[in-house]
Amino acid sequence: MSGPFSSGRRPLAHAPGAITLHGPEELAAPLAELFVRARSLDPDVLTHGFHVWPARLHPAIAGGLVELLTFAPGATILDPFVGGGTVAIEARVRGHDVIGVDANPLSPLVVRTKARITSADDRAAFHVLLQALTERSFERVRDRRPVIAKLRGEHLSLYGTHTLKELAGLLEEIRGLDAGIDPADREAALVLFSSIVSKVSNRRADTAEEEVRKRIRKGLSTELFVRKGEELLERWADLSRAIQSAPRGPRRLDAITGDARELPRILGPRRVDAVITSPPYGGTYDYAEQHALRLDWLNLPRAQFERSEIGARRHEAPLERWDRELGDSLAAMRAVLRGPASRVALVIGDAQLGHRRVDAHDHVLSLAPKVGLRPVAAASEERQDHLGGPPRREHVIVLAPRPLP
Template identity: 45%
Template structure:
């Protein structure tokens, strides 16, 4: 997410003050601490927002739910605060990454992991030197993102990772690998489909992998020191936020639902993670089919995409209301939508939809954001909703 700028607020003064505090904390704190920045994830929520809202809206032991959990920022901060937590995401990569980022490892385990990464790196370099055959199991459309020697080295490295017997170590090494496959491609940036000239010598991919594994072990160390005694690891459910009750069970309720849903017509999350998903062989068909507010849909038919966006936001809020504690809160970090030339301001949209799904908007804090591609100035909002009071 972007941070900073003048903050305006409205609604319940006490709740609005918390939202303002959270947004302004994000402007002054480093987002990369503990395991938060280990793996790139576009539009990740700032950890200061998650930490501030969790501290103000929940007590120890209460449940926090993130229905668009992504790389797990909210879940990690809930764990640090001694809260129970659960995350939901359509992206299968999210579950693997959350598990690694929220894993608690003691010194012995961390040392063993670093030694294992060194062994995997040595085996990979031996492959490179011996010019061993290795086949990248990627779709033809993705092969061109890599130089031939980089492609071959990454394929061999992944084979060595897959030979690791321990499941937890293998999963962690896969996430180390995942964190590098875009950097080692010809993609200009995480969110770009443009090529950039990169000179990557033989062996560099493996060296970066080993360094990144050491970095993860060090981050685990700082996390282990920061976690409270008896901290509970989050639960993860792969699925659709519009079906929370089915995924979690009718009896599971959350005191706080804190999440950052897609910004209408802004990103293509499936495209951003396509290389990683392909390398790891993850089934992302449901993710591609059901992603909300994708920019690619707006490119086909902006009016139809905007109409679908309203339906999706309503379904999303309805799903959240069904798993919310009676006195709980929903806090959303979202930006104004844009579909082609059509702007969809978030606050009026939520005000109109909320009563139809049993909710009411109680407060918001907003900051201006760059209007990429022209059009009206857009804003990013931190919005609090609760169950609507029933009138007799």
């Protein structure tokens, strides 16, 4: 093969971007092509860029996998680590039913808001709601209305006094919305709120603990809220156009808080045609910690999420733990596949367990036979390590069911 690909299992050229194929070339080359396409395509189209989510999947990879793994619209696609909903959006646009599961209780709110289908009337109604919330929030700021922010001490100290009051007041207005309001609008307002709380804090960046002094003037939080609301309305319009023109129109979306290792219990009798997912990369992120501020503001439970998060960096996990977590997740995915034509596609990076680097492709292939899965094909791309270590590989791995051992 020519171009950026190096085929087979030859040693990699140590240059970020080199791609290796595994398995039959006719099946692996289209997977490699997804990496190549993602380099030049905008990751923020439709509603994708709306709410930050660490390690968000590139929509071109998610959408490409949906196309490669499903033969007709109306399939059921499961993402058991759905996060901010990239797979859910791409599957909906292509006319499929989607089930999204994530241990983070914020995820279903974000997924339902980002993948929501809205009519022009829905958007007009949300615009009116946005204006009303904004006016009331500005009024509160002007009148210096007292309000208490119900946050943990370590989060209270991330804000200046007037910003804290402004945010708490805005949240009180959202929570106090009329009982008659569309629940999806209330949820969208909460997601909007979630999208600004870190920006107006003293955190340097959304996913960084490091603090800096920011000058946040009175009224800025409310202005940001309305600006994000207008951005969401535009993105919704784009998404709805894309979904309405999908073959067979809009389909079902279920977004659920849960542990990916418990899929058979969560799904009950439902079965899926494809699992398309990006699980945590072992020892790389701390999703529960990165979302702690948002969960605190929205009063969403964190303890269960902390307990069930797999691959967390804070666990400083030995290989045995990561092995068990990933193996149990694969077994759960296998258990909910509909039949022999169903497929599992994983987008996963190498694990970093303390000082130990674990090749995720080799790891998945060693676990697959134990849970009734066999490799179909894969492609691996070399990436720079954001933690500063030697390059790591990211893999797209397709697996098929085989009789359980």
